[in-house]
Amino acid sequence: MKIGIDKIGFFAPNLYVDLKDLAEARGIDPNKFLIGLGQSEMAICPETQDSVSLAANAAYNILTEEDINDIDLLIFATESGVDLSKSGASFIHGLLNLKSNVRSIEMKHACYSATFAVQTAKAHIALNPTKKALVLASDLAIYGLNNSAEPTQGAGAIALLISKNPKLVEIEDDSAFLTTDVLDFWKPIYSDVALVDGHFSNQKYQESFIEVYQAYLEKTNRTINDFKAICLHTPYSKIGYKTLKMITNEDAHPELFNNYQLATTLNRRVGNIYTGALYLSLLSLLERANLKYGDRIGLYSYGSGAVAEFFSVIVSKDYEKHLNKDKNDHMLNNRMKLSIKEYEELLLKKIDGTDITFNQMDKKDNAYFYFKGISNHQRLYAKKHNFE
Numbered sequence: 222m223k224i225g226i227d228k229i230g231f232f233a234p235n236l237y238v239d240l241k242d243l244a245e246a247r248g249i250d251p252n253k254f255l256i257g258l259g260q261s262e263m264a265i266c267p268e269t270q271d272s273v274s275l276a277a278n279a280a281y282n283i284l285t286e287e288d289i290n291d292i293d294l295l296i297f298a299t300e301s302g303v304d305l306s307k308s309g310a311s312f313i314h315g316l317l318n319l320k321s322n323v324r325s326i327e328m329k330h331a332c333y334s335a336t337f338a339v340q341t342a343k344a345h346i347a348l349n350p351t352k353k354a355l356v357l358a359s360d361l362a363i364y365g366l367n368n369s370a371e372p373t374q375g376a377g378a379i380a381l382l383i384s385k386n387p388k389l390v391e392i393e394d395d396s397a398f399l400t401t402d403v404l405d406f407w408k409p410i411y412s413d414v415a416l417v418d419g420h421f422s423n424q425k426y427q428e429s430f431i432e433v434y435q436a437y438l439e440k441t442n443r444t445i446n447d448f449k450a451i452c453l454h455t456p457y458s459k460i461g462y463k464t465l466k467m468i469t470n471e472d473a474h475p476e477l478f479n480n481y482q483l484a485t486t487l488n489r490r491v492g493n494i495y496t497g498a499l500y501l502s503l504l505s506l507l508e509r510a511n512l513k514y515g516d517r518i519g520l521y522s523y524g525s526g527a528v529a530e531f532f533s534v535i536v537s538k539d540y541e542k543h544l545n546k547d548k549n550d551h552m553l554n555n556r557m558k559l560s561i562k563e564y565e566e567l568l569l570k571k572i573d574g575t576d577i578t579f580n581q582m583d584k585k586d587n588a589y590f591y592f593k594g595i596s597n598h599q600r601l602y603a604k605k606h607n608f609e
C-alpha cells in the first residue's frame with residue numbers, strides 16, 4: 222500500500238521584514254544576508270497570531286468535509302508551544318471542528334518533531350488504511366534584536382495530510398536516523414527567545430547530514446544519481462546549498478543544485494519556520510520544479526539537540542493538479558512590510574498573564590483563525606467573522 226502526503230497546506234503571517242532594511246539598520250552589508258545567508262525576507266507574527274492559530278490556518282487552507290470526517294490522528298509539532306500542559310493540538314482540534322474520536326498530541330524536538338510526526342502518521346495509516354492523519358508543523362523563530370541569528374528569524378506553519386494513495390508524494394520505507402546529546406540550539410523555559418551556538422549548530426547540522434545520508438545510501442544501495450532533488454531542513458537557504466556541496470558539485474549534478482534553488486524559494490521569503498522548514502522546502506520544490514511521476518526526492522530533517530533523519534519520497538502521478546501555488550504566492554506577495562521600528566516594537570511585546578483582548582487588525586492580520594487574548598489565564602482563539 223502506498224502511504225504519503227496527500228495535501229500540503231501553508232500559512233505565513235501577514236507581516237514581513239525586508240532583510241535589506243534590517244541590514245541597513247544594523248550597519249551590515251545587505252549581501253551578507255542576501256548572499257551570505259541566502260535569505261531575502263522574514264515573516265513576523267502580529268500579536269493576533271501564535272503557533273496554534275498559524276497551524277489552524279495552514280490546515281484550514283486544505284481540509285475538506287471528507288478529510289475532517291476521515292482524520293482520526295492529529296499531531297501538532299512545535300517548539301513554540303503556548304502552554305506547558307494543555308496541548309496546542311486540543312485548541313486546534315476545536316478550531317477545526319474535528320470529530321471527537323481523534324487521537325491528538327503536541328510533540329517537541331526542536332525542528333525535528335514534524336518528521337517524527339510524519340513517520341508516526343505513516344505507521345498509523347498502515348494499520349488504519351481508511352483513515353487520514355493531520356500533521357501540523359508550526360513555529361515562530363525568534364532570537365531577539367541585534368544578534369547574528371536575527372536575520373534567520375521567521376514564522377509560519379505547514380499542514381500535511383497523510384493518507385493511503387497520496388496525491389502528492391509516497392513516503393518510502395528507508396529512513397536512516399541518529400540522536401546525539403549536544404547543546405547547539407535551545408530555548409530555556411525562562412527565556413522568550415531561542416539561544417544558539419551559531420557556528421557549532423551549523424557544524425552539527427552538516428556532520429549529522431553526512432552521517433545519516435551515508436547510512437541511508439548503505440541501507441538502500443542507492444547513489445546520489447537516484448535523486449531528482451534533495452530538500453533539507455532550511456534555517457537559511459545557504460546552509461543547505463553548502464551541505465549539498467559536501468557530497469557533490471554543480472558540474473557533476475546541475476539539476477540537483479537547480480532544484481535546490483527552487484526548493485528554497487519560499488524559505489528565502491519566509492525565514493526559518495523550524496518544524497515546518499523542511500516541508501516548506503518540499504512544497505516550494507513541488508510547486509516550482511519540473512518533476513515526473515516516480516521521481517525520488519531525498520529529505521533531510523534536522524532538529525538541534527540533536528536528531529537527524531534522511532528518508533525519501535516518490536512523486537505521485539499528476540501531483541501538480543493538487544497544489545495551490547497561485548494562492549500561496551498571493552499570500553506572500555500581499556503581506557504588509559514592517560519598518561524596522563515597527564518590527565522591533567512588535568518583537569519586544571510580551572504577554573504577562575494579565576487579561577488582554579486583541580481586536581484583529583485587518584491590515585496586520587487577514588487570517589481566518591486568530592489569537593483573541595487572555596482571560597483569567599485562559600487563551601482564547603476566534604474566527605474572523607467577515608470571512609463567514
Ligand code: CAA
Nearest residue numbers: 250252253256257258369370373417419420422423426456
Ligand atoms: N557579502 C556576501 N557574503 C557575506 C558578506 C558579504 N558582504 N559578509 C559575510 N558573508 C558570508 C560569510 O562569508 C558567510 O558565508 P560562508 O558561511 O559561506 O562562509 C555567511 O555570509 C555568514 O557569515 P558569518 O558566518 O560571519 O555569519 P554570522 O556569524 O554573523 O552568523 C549564523 C551566521 C551562525 C548562521 C547565524 O545567523 C545564526 O546563529 N543563525 C541561527 C542558527 C542557525 O540557523 N543554525 C543552523 C543550523 S542549526 C538548525 O538548523 C536548527 C535550526 O533551525 C535553528
